[in-house]
Amino acid sequence: MVDPALLSVSIEFFAFPGYLNLSATQKCLSNIQALRGVAPAVRIGGTTQDRASFDPSLQSAVQYTVDSPLDAPDTLTYGPEFFELANTLKGDVTVGLNRQLNNITNTMLAAVEAKKVVSGLLALELGNEPEFYASGSPIIPSGTTWSPTEDGASQKAWFTSIQSSVGDIFQAAVYLQYPTWSTTGLIPLLEGAISYVKTFSGHSYPQSACGGASTNLQTLMSHSGIVSYTKQYAKEATSAHSQNKRYFLGETNSATCGGGGISNNFGAGLWVMDYLLQGAMNGVERLYFHQGTIGNCAYCFWGNDTFAPFYGAMFVSEFLGSEGDVDGSGSKLVMLDNGSSSLGAYAMFSTKTGEVLRVLVYNSAFFSGSGSRSSEVVSLAGLKTSATLRAKRLTAPASTSLAGQGITIGGSGTFDASCNSVGSQVFESVVVQSGTASVTLKASEAVILYVN
Known part of the structure; x- marks a missing residue:
């Protein structure tokens, strides 16, 4: 069974109040909710959670100074209104709090306030990607080297100290540098404090845009590359599940540094x-x-506009559907291809009848927008229906197209700056002959076939 909030959202800590001032935020979240039946979960955290101090007397949600509105602050304070805003979110909420400054009293104050105010609170994170704490970080004792062992002892101590005030509600690990820093390695270090942990989280970005590092779109979107890269998650998830804990990617996207x-x-x-x-x-x-x-x-789903990644988020949400969207029994995700080519195929099956509900096919071949655009024919055999199937296509003029440059769902469906649907999404017809349906996909296209 697929978690209804499989596709969820992390919002950088200092920017969170600003996101709630954007008209697109609630609309984009509700658009996904309409397709999945449950609101996306939201994690509020990131680098700036470890720069933030809680001020219970602050009259605003956040307070900081930056040279440019495009900068992230080096230090900030936040007040009770921050958690009141978090309480307006419709899905599960995870809040990241500061551990780097080593002020456990202040972090406990914030944790208690979050638990009191945020009705949808799922978990609390203590620290963000602690493997990057510098030698001058207050949490690191002078003359010592911060290591997975040192950090594991720190997480254990902080969970133990704060648990009596908030309960067993912590999201542990929150590491980016797998495998040296990992859920698998942390679990034995927590010892009995693992009972205070509700979820484990890893962070992951397939590419880096930090410090002038180069990125490559063709490599990013390659189906076989995605299959290979994501295999690393299986061991981490298995370790968490062995402790009867849930495993999330609490922060992920295409490339670091935006x-x-x-x-x-x-x-x-x-x-x-x-x-x-x-x-x-x-x-x-x-x-x-x-x-x-x-x-x-660059990787944001929305901001002052609705961006290209959101189209993929909406399309995959429609494919996954809502629990019991056909027969009330829920559905199961199955991969149909072997992951070795540019073509990907997935199916959603009814857990009650075993019948195929929907199939998603993806041609990950890169197209620059010039020259000849290749195409592939994908055939689905063994269908029990002889009816003509409906299909919906996600496409654009090129792999490099931006929002507003011809990206569409279902022919002419797009989204405006406030994430409202614009245009009409229409279905194509796919004929089934002798139990087989065939669909043509150009390079950089995806299609959903509705079987039942």
Whole structure:
């Protein structure tokens, strides 16, 4: 069974109040909810959670100073209104709190406030990607080296100290540098404090745009590449599940440092779709796609506009559907291809009848927008129906197309700056002959076939 909130959202800590001031935020979330039946979960955290201090007397949600609105603050304070905003979210909420500054008293104050105010609170994170804590971080004792062992002892101590005030509600690990830093390695270090842990989380970005690093859209969106990359999650998920804990990618997206020059392209939207499904195939129960600084975030689903990755998020949400959307019994995700080519195929099966509900096929071949565009014919055999099937297509003029440059769902369906649907989404017809249906996909296209 696929978690109804498989596709969820992470929002950078300092930017969270700003996101709730955007008209697109609630609309984009509700659009996904309409397709999945449950609101996406939201994790509020990131680098700036470890720069933030809670001020119970602060009259605003956050307070900080930056040279440019496109910058993230080096330090910030936040007040009770921050949690009141979090309480307006419709799905599960995870809140990231500061551990790097080593002020457990302040973090406990914030944790208690979050538990009191946020009715949908699922978990609390203490620290974000602690493997990157610098030698000058207050949490690191002078003269010592921060290591997985040191951090495991720290997580254990903090969970133990705060648990009596908030309960067994912690999201542990939150590491990016797998396998050196991992859920698998952390579990034995927590010892009895593992009973205070509700969920485990890893962070993951297939590429980096930090410090001038190069990114490659063709590599990112490759189906075989996605299959290969996501296999690393299986061991981490298995370790968490062995302790009867859930395993999430609590922060993920296409490339670190906001995504560079590739993450706002149509190909990145196709990547969202395929990557999400491969995460689920490897035991990840939720993937939280990170939304960074408003106006300075290539991989964001939305901001002051609705961006290309959101099209992939909507398309895969329609494929997954809502629990019991046909017969009330729920559905199961199955991968149909072997993961070795540019073509991907998935099916949703009814857990009650075993029948195919929907099939998603994806041609991950890159198309620059010039020259001849290749195509592939995908055939689905063994269908029990002789009826003509409905199909819906996600396409664009090129892998590099941006929102507003011809990206469409169902022929002419798009989204405006506030995430409202624009245009009409129509179905194609696919004839079934002798139990086989065939559909043609151009390079960088995906199609959903509705079987039942």
